[in-house]
Amino acid sequence: xxxxxxxxxxxxxxxxxxxxxxxxxxxxxxxxxxxxxxxxxxxxxxxxxxxxxxxxxxxxxxxxxxxxxxxxxxxxxxxxxxxxxxxxxxxxxxxxxxxxxxxxxxxxxxxxxxxxxxxxxxxxxxxxxxxxxxxxxxxxxxxxxxxxxxxxxxxxxxxxxxxxxxxxxxxxxxxxxxxx
Numbered sequence: 001x002x003x004x005x006x007x008x009x010x011x012x013x014x015x016x017x018x019x020x021x022x023x024x025x026x027x028x029x030x031x032x033x034x035x036x037x038x039x040x041x042x043x044x045x046x047x048x049x050x051x052x053x054x055x056x057x058x059x060x061x062x063x064x065x066x067x068x069x070x071x072x073x074x075x076x077x078x079x080x081x082x083x084x085x086x087x088x089x090x091x092x093x094x095x096x097x098x099x100x101x102x103x104x105x106x107x108x109x110x111x112x113x114x115x116x117x118x119x120x121x122x123x124x125x126x127x128x129x130x131x132x133x134x135x136x137x138x139x140x141x142x143x144x145x146x147x148x149x150x151x152x153x154x155x156x157x158x159x160x161x162x163x164x165x166x167x168x169x170x171x172x173x174x175x176x177x178x179x180x
Contacts, residue, residue: 044175
């Protein structure tokens with residue numbers, strides 16, 4: 001832990017390696033009871049998001065918030081064997097577009113269809129297109145851009161693997177392995 005002074009307030013920063021960070025993110029972002037392939041897709045998306053956003057909040061002395069504003073992070077207290085397995089089985093795998101790690105945006109549910117980044121925000125990211133979200137009947141929860149977590153679980157339950165799920169929600173992407 002690091003204690004940092006910012007605007008006359010003390011901030012406690014939990015500094016740890018990326019793979020250990022993910023052990024506290026995946027079970028905070030997705031129910032541990034869900035399909036292992038959905039959990040693996042979540043691990044890869046979360047890893048990609050974290051790497052693409054290194055130093056996002058650098059002026060405050062850390063990279064990411066531990067809330068849904070960046071990624072929910074519950075620390076060691078939320079670790080689970082199944083989500084730890086999802087992280088370890090995808091160790092170092094990230095999503096790339098034209099050779100660059102993408103901020104793999106995700107959300108809980110779209111209510112039937114995701115939203116392209118250009119429709120939701122001012123920036124059009126070519127890998128974030130609107131697609132059927134496979135979460136019909138589930139109330140929209142989140143910005144609607146990128147991977148629907150409920151949709152990912154539903155696709156996994158239909159037999160999709162983690163990489164197929166990610167290729168479905170993020171267009172024209174490739175995967176790379178980093179050593180960090």
